[in-house]
Amino acid sequence: MAETREEERVLGNASGFSDLSDSEFLELEETQESCASISKTGPSSELPEKDGKLISLPKWKRGLDVSSPMERFHLKYLYVTDLSTQNWCEQQMVYGKEFPDFLTPEKVAILETGASIHLARELEVHDFVTIPITTKEDAWATKFLNILSMISTLQSEGCIREFPVFGEVEGVLLVGVIDELHYTTKGELELVELKTRKRPLLPLEAQKKKDCFQVSLYKYIFDAMVQGKVTPASLIHHVKLCPEKPLEPSVLRYAQQGGFSVKSLGDLMELVFLSLTLSDLPVIDILKIEYIYQETASVLGTEFVAFEEKELRSKVQHYIAYWMGHREPQGVDVEEAWKCHTCSYADICEWRKDDGVLRSTLEPQAKKTK
DNA sequence: ATTGCTGAAGGG
Numbered sequence: 001m002a003e004t005r006e007e008e009r010v011l012g013n014a015s016g017f018s019d020l021s022d023s024e025f026l027e028l029e030e031t032q033e034s035c036a037s038i039s040k041t042g043p044s045s046e047l048p049e050k051d052g053k054l055i056s057l058p059k060w061k062r063g064l065d066v067s068s069p070m071e072r073f074h075l076k077y078l079y080v081t082d083l084s085t086q087n088w089c090e091q092q093m094v095y096g097k098e099f100p101d102f103l104t105p106e107k108v109a110i111l112e113t114g115a116s117i118h119l120a121r122e123l124e125v126h127d128f129v130t131i132p133i134t135t136k137e138d139a140w141a142t143k144f145l146n147i148l149s150m151i152s153t154l155q156s157e158g159c160i161r162e163f164p165v166f167g168e169v170e171g172v173l174l175v176g177v178i179d180e181l182h183y184t185t186k187g188e189l190e191l192v193e194l195k196t197r198k199r200p201l202l203p204l205e206a207q208k209k210k211d212c213f214q215v216s217l218y219k220y221i222f223d224a225m226v227q228g229k230v231t232p233a234s235l236i237h238h239v240k241l242c243p244e245k246p247l248e249p250s251v252l253r254y255a256q257q258g259g260f261s262v263k264s265l266g267d268l269m270e271l272v273f274l275s276l277t278l279s280d281l282p283v284i285d286i287l288k289i290e291y292i293y294q295e296t297a298s299v300l301g302t303e304f305v306a307f308e309e310k311e312l313r314s315k316v317q318h319y320i321a322y323w324m325g326h327r328e329p330q331g332v333d334v335e336e337a338w339k340c341h342t343c344s345y346a347d348i349c350e351w352r353k354d355d356g357v358l359r360s361t362l363e364p365q366a367k368k369t370k
Numbered sequence: 371a372t373t374g375c376t377g378a379a380g381g382g
Binding site for chain 1: 374375376377378379380381382
């Protein structure tokens, strides 16, 4: 059941789209895979050498490099979880971008278990239909179709899962997915973020802090979307989308099946903008995090997060400053050096070696300049 | 080739 990048799932019948059979899409999917597979390259081959030295970029690119991390990593946007990882340890997040797939098998297993629990919950509220896509315009169009159907499901049935959000923050586009949105019996819009845990223990304060930051960021972006602050133009600019580029026929057909008379991505974006702002969607009233034990699914703890916009904004400003190249990345303070114990990059971490953790123990006042 | 590019989250 491996999925490829050339296909994209959209919501199935449960959400108001008419009943196109899965088999029809599956057939298309096979055809697509066979012709697109050659263009697919493997994961980055930039791995640490045996002697422990890192090779991140070819030598010719080093030294003269004055570009921002956004440019260096060829990023058009960031994920919400990039920033929450950055909240945990900025240096670790940077290594994660430089050397993806650096996780231990144990960690991978925990993450996979978490992912499958999330998937099972998503399947409780809607089905998947597979649609072949070829361009990023197709991918975004599929996302928009999902948003349109989810808005109507939320307003009619009161609960949706895996709602995509995006918006420009501090000059950078942030993209993410909200686990769950539902109306409470009091009619308030509540966000739920589910966190599964390997061991039946409550999260540490640092973990909670990071998760609170994550859900606060979701609210910030979602609210901006329903308030009309996220415009098609901004998205086109950041993602460098071509709103007039022809969409894959399968995507167009699916849009029409859903009753959306759009002929281009541009049309679809306008429709999403209108739907977001004119569907009487409220801002998010309640932010809730639920920690559950992976093995039994029993609830270990529930956190209600007080949304502090100013505090959130100043954190985001600080994080984005790194991405824009306005400051160097930093690792954790010595008080949080325990985080290094479970970090995949501890062995190669330059922050640990020189100016980071040790600096604050050895030379609390005077910073050494390299 | 000096040129390019992205399901997001997954847990600690």
